[in-house]
Amino acid sequence: MAEKSLKLTGDLKFNESGLIPAIVQDADTGEVLMLAYMNKESLRRTLTSNEVWFYSRSRQELWHKGETSGNRLLVRSVWLDCDRDTILVRAHPTGPVCHTGNKTCFFQQLVEPDLEGPQEV
Amino acid sequence: MAEKSLKLTGDLKFNESGLIPAIVQDADTGEVLMLAYMNKESLRRTLTSNEVWFYSRSRQELWHKGETSGNRLLVRSVWLDCDRDTILVRAHPTGPVCHTGNKTCFFQQLVEPDLEGPQEV
Numbered sequence: 001m002a003e004k005s006l007k008l009t010g011d012l013k014f015n016e017s018g019l020i021p022a023i024v025q026d027a028d029t030g031e032v033l034m035l036a037y038m039n040k041e042s043l044r045r046t047l048t049s050n051e052v053w054f055y056s057r058s059r060q061e062l063w064h065k066g067e068t069s070g071n072r073l074l075v076r077s078v079w080l081d082c083d084r085d086t087i088l089v090r091a092h093p094t095g096p097v098c099h100t101g102n103k104t105c106f107f108q109q110l111v112e113p114d115l116e117g118p119q120e121v
Numbered sequence: 122m123a124e125k126s127l128k129l130t131g132d133l134k135f136n137e138s139g140l141i142p143a144i145v146q147d148a149d150t151g152e153v154l155m156l157a158y159m160n161k162e163s164l165r166r167t168l169t170s171n172e173v174w175f176y177s178r179s180r181q182e183l184w185h186k187g188e189t190s191g192n193r194l195l196v197r198s199v200w201l202d203c204d205r206d207t208i209l210v211r212a213h214p215t216g217p218v219c220h221t222g223n224k225t226c227f228f229q230q231l232v233e234p235d236l237e238g239p240q241e242v
Contacts, residue, residue, distance in 0.1 A: 047232070115168060
């Protein structure tokens with residue numbers, strides 16, 4: 001079967017590197033799990049395979065989330081924001097999303113005491 | 122009182138434009154509301170004022186969310202991801218977040234039929 005491309009591609013605002021940020025949210029708990037980047041091909045695969053694909057900026061290659069760890073993200077729905085420059089994927093994680101073993105990548109809280117006064121010279 | 126700077130600044134990974142993406146989630150409903158960008162100063166103001174500040178890439182200036190619309194984001198907690206290159210703000214929105222009047226900026230769903238086969242030449 002011929003490959004499909006996104007009708008919407010022209011409408012989506014990919015950045016100067018051809019990428020668009022994609023937020024992943026647990027569709028059941030509402031927890032925000034991670035943010036990574038997609039190129040057109042990873043978005044196409046995410047919409048057709050029902051598993052989340054990103055583009056790895058460090059490895060510069062398509063990244064099938066969970067291919068190594070086994071912790072995949074099963075797509076429930078995909079959303080586009082009003083500016084058409086951010087994706088939201090609501091998904092079911094089959095295991096911890098973070099490479100640290102945490103359920104979410106957002107496990108470090110920032111608080112005001114993380115600010116400090118001017119340094120003594 | 123002297124201005125405070127972020128102790129963590131050196132640890133945070135701002136991009137080549139000095140910005141870091143910040144996801145905003147409704148702290149009560151769990152709904153993902155928007156994604157925008159912060160520079161160091163907007164992050165400092167967000168942590169000290171308990172209202173969300175961004176940096177507007179189009180206007181190239183600090184952006185106090187809701188300053189014009191009155192729909193502010195009251196900070197409940199701020200989180201950093203494992204790679205230290207994305208912020209998550211859990212907040213209480215005092216009104217619709219999106220400039221379209223929608224509660225969330227993510228109101229357009231992407232589905233597989235948004236893909237199409239190769240164009241006839």
